[in-house]
Amino acid sequence: MAYLPVALKVEEIRQDSPNLKTYVFKRNLRAKPGQFVMVWVPGVDEVPMSIGWQDEEEVHIGIADAGDCTHLLHEKIKVGDKLGIRGPYGSVFNLPEGAKKIVVIGGGYGTPPMLSLAQDATAKGIEVIAIIGARSKDYIIYEDWFKKLGCEVKLSTDDGSAGHKGYSTEVLEKVLEEEKIDGIYTCGPELMMVNVAKQGVAKDIYTEVSLERYMKCGFGACGQCCMDNTGIRICKEGPVLEAKYALEHPEFGKYTRGPEGIIEEM
Numbered sequence: 001m002a003y004l005p006v007a008l009k010v011e012e013i014r015q016d017s018p019n020l021k022t023y024v025f026k027r028n029l030r031a032k033p034g035q036f037v038m039v040w041v042p043g044v045d046e047v048p049m050s051i052g053w054q055d056e057e058e059v060h061i062g063i064a065d066a067g068d069c070t071h072l073l074h075e076k077i078k079v080g081d082k083l084g085i086r087g088p089y090g091s092v093f094n095l096p097e098g099a100k101k102i103v104v105i106g107g108g109y110g111t112p113p114m115l116s117l118a119q120d121a122t123a124k125g126i127e128v129i130a131i132i133g134a135r136s137k138d139y140i141i142y143e144d145w146f147k148k149l150g151c152e153v154k155l156s157t158d159d160g161s162a163g164h165k166g167y168s169t170e171v172l173e174k175v176l177e178e179e180k181i182d183g184i185y186t187c188g189p190e191l192m193m194v195n196v197a198k199q200g201v202a203k204d205i206y207t208e209v210s211l212e213r214y215m216k217c218g219f220g221a222c223g224q225c226c227m228d229n230t231g232i233r234i235c236k237e238g239p240v241l242e243a244k245y246a247l248e249h250p251e252f253g254k255y256t257r258g259p260e261g262i263i264e265e266m
């Protein structure tokens, strides 16, 4: 585990949706699916980002324009510039012994870690159904990358411009009615993940969720990302948690804490 950032040159930048760019670095970080890195924009901030596509030669990090730091990154960082990358950190997705078919559900910028998991699962011969949700067709990311891995892709959009019109959790409901599924994995808006977690638990299917909390150190030292009431650190014991366990936390799907520790309702 690295505590200091390494300066990595941006080799390629892809505009994958109106508000998400994927930054490609020539480095195998040897991260496991579900892990994240801290991305340092010198003079601005350091923010947690999931590992997306990763192979022997490169790593892809999909970054949405969500606020001050990420907006500046979108505006100012060009191919050839360097970013500080620290990590990888955090817990990983677990595939049940003998799993034959799993479902991954990514919402918005929660999709990159789902792609990383799909890479790992398909390499192990596990079939993957990938449900990708977004507000509209233009915001769907990585459809081709999932297809390249041989995943069955199902889309859902709020406005019906691609795939199912409505929630990706409705697509999951249908999949679980029709197929025998050995594992469910999700990353995206927390209310979506609560729904996925409840569906998985109700059907007694092994389910994992990847949570997001405000992070400072990223490696378990500062206590910023602790969850009520267990005190687990989302940067260390998370971000991936078993759904059953995530549901025991009163704040899951209800509230989070900002940088000063003040509660922010969801």
Ligand SMILES: Cc1cc2nc3c(=O)[nH]c(=O)nc-3n(C[C@H](O)[C@H](O)[C@H](O)COP(=O)(O)OP(=O)(O)OC[C@H]3O[C@@H](n4cnc5c(N)ncnc54)[C@H](O)[C@@H]3O)c2cc1C
Residues within 6 Å of the ligand: 036, 045, 046, 047, 048, 049, 050, 051, 062, 063, 064, 065, 066, 067, 068, 069, 070, 071, 109, 110, 112, 113, 211, 212, 213, 214, 215, 216, 239, 258
């Ligand atoms: C484990 C983890 C993995 C993530 N993976 C991705 C990813 O792959 N792609 C992606 O686009 N985004 C990802 N995020 C979210 C990303 O970290 C925030 O969008 C980013 O930090 C926003 O920073 P900002 O300064 O641009 O926005 P701000 O204007 O500061 O805030 C916008 C939103 O981002 C949250 N945020 C700001 N700083 C942090 C921080 N240090 N830690 C956590 N949340 C923060 C704020 O609470 C607010 O909700 C991930 C977050 C976590 C915790």
Ligand code: FES
Residues within 6 Å of the ligand: 214, 215, 216, 217, 218, 219, 220, 221, 222, 223, 224, 225, 226, 233, 234, 235, 236
């Ligand atoms: S961010 Fe410091 S303990 Fe998690």
